[in-house]
Amino acid sequence: MKDEFTLGEIGFAGDDQVVPFQVEGLDARGRAVQLGPMLDAILVRHEYPEPVARLLAEAVTLTVLLGTSLKFTGKFIVQTQTDGPVDMLVADFTTPDSMRAYARFDDKALAEAVAQDRLEPHELLGTGILAFTIDQGAHTQRYQGIVELNGATLEEIARAYFRQSEQIPTEVRLAAAQLYGSDEDGRHRHQWRAGGVVLQFLPESPERMRQADLPGGDLPDDSDEFEFEEDEDWLEAKALMETIADDELADPQVGSERLLYRLFHERGVRVFEPVAVRDNCSCSRDKIMGVLAGLEDDEFEESVESGIITVKCEFCSANYRFDPGEIER
Incomplete structure (x- = not known):
């Protein structure tokens, strides 16, 4: 093609x-x-x-x-x-x-x-x-x-x-x-x-790609910087x-x-x-379950609220709920 x-x-x-x-x-x-x-x-x-x-x-x-x-x-x-x-x-x-x-x-x-x-x-x-x-x-x-x-x-x-x-x-x-x-329903x-x-x-x-060196930062204030002419095409x-x-x-x-x-x-x-x-977010229940399985004991316990672990994906806002017992640690 x-x-x-x-x-x-x-x-x-x-x-x-x-x-x-x-x-x-x-x-x-x-x-x-x-x-x-x-x-x-x-x-x-x-x-x-x-x-x-x-x-x-x-x-x-x-x-x-x-x-x-x-x-x-x-x-x-x-x-x-x-x-x-x-x-x-x-x-x-x-x-x-x-x-x-x-x-x-x-x-x-x-x-x-x-x-x-x-x-x-x-x-x-x-x-x-x-x-x-x-x-x-x-x-x-x-x-x-x-x-x-x-x-x-x-x-x-x-x-x-x-x-x-x-x-x-x-x-x-x-x-x-x-x-x-306005959308299809006429709402603004x-x-x-x-x-x-x-x-x-x-x-x-490659020589044509050369650019002027960046200022060193340690030169005296009254120093003259080297002038470099860039390629005309660029x-x-x-x-x-x-x-x-x-x-x-x-x-x-x-x-x-x-x-x-x-x-x-x-x-x-x-x-x-x-x-x-x-x-398209790449999050999934299996991936998050893998992260939970790798937590230290104290981190895992802190993530449990009212007997449930709830995780929200920062990217797509999807919410995942887990029973602590289903996490193989």
Whole structure:
């Protein structure tokens, strides 16, 4: 089956489809996506406050963009651990297409942030780390890359990760939005959407991928930093990415393919077979029973309330009930 197309050969992929693409004229490759029903199902299930939902929507978008590039069976997990009102975001992608996510936040701290209009990403997250984890399953070692949360947005933090860990020139754009309308019964409701693009510079000559060294941090304040000229093709690619407006990324009337054409048609953009993603939690009664069976005696006893063990999945909100006697310890 043919798996690559020019933009005129196929229809639009639509929501919840990651579109791989290549810009041959700029030696760049990337992935674009617009998330709709899948993302809305995750966020509405938890009834997150708007600032929390927006942050998690961007984390989910980043995760599917990167996770769908895996060439093996496994998991790709994006997780923050911070000291802000939203102290944890977890977006967990399992190949080939399953996505789940949740956020943890402090109600009181979030209310204070809202009252004081401190709703920028860095204000909600605070200080801490962002971890990218690749897990290929049993009998393999997990790979984890960690970067400090020192940027104002998840976009900036992701760029810093690729700069430090992968050493591949990378640009990231993410945006989340709400669409307001009516459902089939005429009731007013909103739907969460998000969109994103990841672009990487991958020329045949590795020397062209060089970037200026990061500041050492121990240089005197009056020291002159070494100036390094980036490749012209990559400078052009970055400049084009900077023209993307947030509303374009999530607008269903634009679509991933139309956005890519707007950006790169003069340089020749090629899109490939889209990759579908879906809301699908991997929790199960058997898995949770296995976790309970491995608890220490005191932890197991503490989990029993009124003769029953109740476990709620943080991701999909499913509730599981167990009789302590059915757990083989």
